[in-house]
Amino acid sequence: MAKKGRAVLTGKHFMQGDIACAEGAIAAGCRFFAxxxxxxxxxxxxxxxxxxPEVGGVYIQMEDELAxxxxxIGASYSGVKSMTATSGPGFSLMVENxxxxxxxxxxxxxxxxxxxGPSTGQPTKSGQQDVMQAKWGSHGDYEIIxxxxxSVQEIFDLTIEAFNLSETYRxxxxxxxxxxxxxxxxxxxxxxxxxxxxxxxKKPQVPPGEYAPFKxxxxxxxxxxxxxxxxxxxxxxxxxNESGLPRTDSAEAQxxxxxxLCDKIRKNADRIVKTEGTMLEDAEVAVVAYGITSRSALSAxxxxxxxxxxxxxxxxxxxxxxxxxxxxxxxxxxxAILVLEMNYGQIVREVERVAKETPVIFLPxxxxxxxxxxxxxxxxxxxxx
Amino acid sequence: xxxRLWRKPLDADKIKIPRxxxxxxxxxxxxxxFCIEFCPRKVLEESEEFNEKGFHPPxxxxxxxxxxxxxxxxxxPEFAIFIVEKNCEGGMLxxxxx
Amino acid sequence: xxxxxxxxETFLRREMMPHIWCEGCGNGIILNCYVRAxxxxxxxxxxxxxxxxxxxxxxISGYTNTDSYHTTHGRAVAFATGVKLANPELKVVxxxxxxxxxxxxxxxxxxxxxxxxxxxxxCANNFNYGMTGGQYGPTxxxxxxxTTTPYxxxxxxxxxxxxxxxxxxxxxxxxxxxxxxxxTGSIKKALQKxxxxxxxxxxxxxxxxxxxxxxxxxxxxxxxxxxxxxxxxQSDPAKAExxxxxxxxxxxxxxxxxxxxxxxxEMTAKVQEKMVxxx
Numbered sequence: 001m002a003k004k005g006r007a008v009l010t011g012k013h014f015m016q017g018d019i020a021c022a023e024g025a026i027a028a029g030c031r032f033f034a035x036x037x038x039x040x041x042x043x044x045x046x047x048x049x050x051x052x053p054e055v056g057g058v059y060i061q062m063e064d065e066l067a068x069x070x071x072x073i074g075a076s077y078s079g080v081k082s083m084t085a086t087s088g089p090g091f092s093l094m095v096e097n098x099x100x101x102x103x104x105x106x107x108x109x110x111x112x113x114x115x116x117g118p119s120t121g122q123p124t125k126s127g128q129q130d131v132m133q134a135k136w137g138s139h140g141d142y143e144i145i146x147x148x149x150x151s152v153q154e155i156f157d158l159t160i161e162a163f164n165l166s167e168t169y170r171x172x173x174x175x176x177x178x179x180x181x182x183x184x185x186x187x188x189x190x191x192x193x194x195x196x197x198x199x200x201x202k203k204p205q206v207p208p209g210e211y212a213p214f215k216x217x218x219x220x221x222x223x224x225x226x227x228x229x230x231x232x233x234x235x236x237x238x239x240x241n242e243s244g245l246p247r248t249d250s251a252e253a254q255x256x257x258x259x260x261l262c263d264k265i266r267k268n269a270d271r272i273v274k275t276e277g278t279m280l281e282d283a284e285v286a287v288v289a290y291g292i293t294s295r296s297a298l299s300a301x302x303x304x305x306x307x308x309x310x311x312x313x314x315x316x317x318x319x320x321x322x323x324x325x326x327x328x329x330x331x332x333x334x335x336a337i338l339v340l341e342m343n344y345g346q347i348v349r350e351v352e353r354v355a356k357e358t359p360v361i362f363l364p365x366x367x368x369x370x371x372x373x374x375x376x377x378x379x380x381x382x383x384x385x
Numbered sequence: 386x387x388x389r390l391w392r393k394p395l396d397a398d399k400i401k402i403p404r405x406x407x408x409x410x411x412x413x414x415x416x417x418x419f420c421i422e423f424c425p426r427k428v429l430e431e432s433e434e435f436n437e438k439g440f441h442p443p444x445x446x447x448x449x450x451x452x453x454x455x456x457x458x459x460x461x462p463e464f465a466i467f468i469v470e471k472n473c474e475g476g477m478l479x480x481x482x483x
Numbered sequence: 484x485x486x487x488x489x490x491x492e493t494f495l496r497r498e499m500m501p502h503i504w505c506e507g508c509g510n511g512i513i514l515n516c517y518v519r520a521x522x523x524x525x526x527x528x529x530x531x532x533x534x535x536x537x538x539x540x541x542x543i544s545g546y547t548n549t550d551s552y553h554t555t556h557g558r559a560v561a562f563a564t565g566v567k568l569a570n571p572e573l574k575v576v577x578x579x580x581x582x583x584x585x586x587x588x589x590x591x592x593x594x595x596x597x598x599x600x601x602x603x604x605x606c607a608n609n610f611n612y613g614m615t616g617g618q619y620g621p622t623x624x625x626x627x628x629x630t631t632t633p634y635x636x637x638x639x640x641x642x643x644x645x646x647x648x649x650x651x652x653x654x655x656x657x658x659x660x661x662x663x664x665x666x667t668g669s670i671k672k673a674l675q676k677x678x679x680x681x682x683x684x685x686x687x688x689x690x691x692x693x694x695x696x697x698x699x700x701x702x703x704x705x706x707x708x709x710x711x712x713x714x715x716x717q718s719d720p721a722k723a724e725x726x727x728x729x730x731x732x733x734x735x736x737x738x739x740x741x742x743x744x745x746x747x748x749e750m751t752a753k754v755q756e757k758m759v760x761x762x
Contacts, residue, residue, distance in 0.1 A: 005758040053754040058568045063594040067561035074565025100555045227550040228573050230529040236553035415506035417701045459663040462511020467489050
């Protein structure tokens with residue numbers, strides 16, 4: 001029986017995905033949650049409302065998702081790890097301030113438990129229709145980090161990873177879960193607190209007079225001072241220079257800032273991107289999948305192998321930055337790529353772009369269920385004929 | 386309005402009239418004229434000179450009349466005018482600048 | 484005379500001055516009163532956060548020598564909520580415009596007031612959207628001319644002090660930029676009062692709103708304030724009208740109510756106490 005008041009509920013649990021996500025956040029040091037209830041992410045808010053006071057954190061239910069995202073950035077700038085959780089319609093409202101978080105380099109985590117869309121869609125049914133929105137939803141040139149968990153254990157682990165990435169790169173990170181991963185119950189093992197790797201943002205090493213809030217280090221990430229620490233800095237969503245002062249007339253400033261902010265993620269992509277390959281070494285056909293569909297894919301690939309087909313699975317754990325290198329390496333080795341998505345064509349476009357000559361077959365699935373392993377196996381067989 | 390008394394107050398020697406130096410940072414002025422218009426003693430007027438921005442900064446007409454109320458300093462949107470209260474010697478009727 | 488001698492020099496961000504505001508604009512006066520209040524109270528500037536939204540007045544965040552943040556349009560109050568709750572030791576002041584706070588930001592304003600979040604909100608009400616060239620907004624008077632009401636405004640404006648009071652603010656005042664002493668006093672009072680404080684400042688926009696509505700200079704607008712203002716302390720905010728003949732100003736609400744932060748801390752303490760007892 002877990003003791004209340006502990007940030008890390010070490011032990012073996014049987015948990016719902018949403019609850020595991022909340023626990024992962026708290027284990028990573030999150031002490032501020034601002035959100036708005038939305039199916040299927042409501043349980044994350046409910047868990048945070050219950051747990052955050054226990055660990056001395058703050059839960060606030062804002063009046064809408066626009067305010068939620070703004071409050072999350074505010075708390076982040078006050079020095080507290082903060083997050084919000086939503087689904088497609090809420091994410092649409094948050095994209096404005098995700099852009100602000102990107103522009104002012106505010107570490108924060110946004111969990112999007114995707115559901116059927118567009119618009120109000122099917123609130124209680126799963127989907128993977130917000131993949132492109134995570135990358136392109138806000139206006140302007142920007143980069144996002146997005147992680148796709150495929151199990152309850154993984155949503156716990158990846159939420160911690162999301163916080164670590166957001167603190168390391170001073171950028172918003174999206175956990176692209178879906179309704180199934182969010183609502184299903186599975187065993188979760190939560191390790192001891194000291195076994196969990198937690199990263200905190202870089203702090204300035206210079207005194208207030210010499211600090212420039214957006215002057216990057218070698219890794220393109222500026223150290224972050226917070227409100228109340230005596231640095232008296234200025235941060236704005238306007239294009240700014242390294243001191244944070246607006247430079248709305250300067251083409252040079254725009255170029256410098258936008259390129260650095262995007263390169264911050266692009267040039268560090270090899271440290272950010274994660275994929276999981278199964279049976280790919282001698283594969284002739286590869287299945288590319290992420291999130292809940294990767295579990296059907298894995299089952300299908302195993303069955304294919306039993307039937308003598310050299311199939312392999314490339315599971316995308318990071319969706320953005322897109323694992324171009326990994327996909328292109330697989331594309332070079334196989335003669336067909338099968339992409340599974342619970343949408344009408346999103347990440348498949350990236351796969352096609354990167355796979356070049358290798359034929360890409362797309363298997364869409366709209367509606368509540370992921371692909372059945374039998375369907376995927378049939379598609380794999382078709383590539384062999 | 387000049388001060389008119391019907392008799393000399395008994396503590397006239399001890400009263401210290403506040404006096405101030407009026408500092409005008411001419412280059413900051415944008416000629417809004419708030420200080421000139423709303424000075425209760427009409428101490429300021431628009432000068433004829435131009436500053437860099439092309440405005441006529443104010444000029445002190447009569448610093449002696451200043452009541453050191455600080456209104457000009459407080460109402461200026463440009464932080465272009467401020468007063469420094471002077472130590473003053475002498476009483477009300479001494480007529481001296483401190 | 485050297486710049487360095489102005490008494491408020493250290494309260495302003497030197498690299499950002501001079502500010503971008505027009506001649507006769509009231510924003511500079513609001514900045515003046517704000518830093519005067521900070522100076523008079525002797526507040527530790529390291530613990531003040533100035534948050535502003537989009538608009539001419541939004542630039543004020545860049546001019547104050549405090550931790551400052553310039554948010555997206557309308558989100559200043561929500562952002563400030565996050566800042567304050569994450570670090571209750573900070574003094575968080577939102578200074579924004581009538582459009583930013585009450586059009587796009589309206590929802591955030593009423594909820595923050597309802598919750599009684601311990602932040603101070605100062606609204607520069609210049610009756611139009613100045614930054615974008617003078618469109619009408621939620622406080623534009625009926626029949627006024629703006630670029631998007633070329634036939635005269637047919638929308639009724641908000642009564643901001645009534646809205647703030649009805650939403651639950653514990654301190655509500657309205658002044659004009661002419662009433663600098665009272666305005667500074669209200670800002671000081673708000674900074675020292677726990678809970679959600681709101682100060683509406685009627686501010687001249689002579690270049691745009693004034694020019695389109697027969698008050699071509701800052702002096703014309705300030706003279707309107709001088710002629711029409713009537714101080715009615717503790718009067719019913721619902722009746723605090725703004726017309727060409729009367730601008731009702733004063734302190735309308737000054738009550739005590741526990742702030743969101745206080746209730747949150749009390750609740751958290753109770754929760755943690757129960758855990759220690761093993762319940």
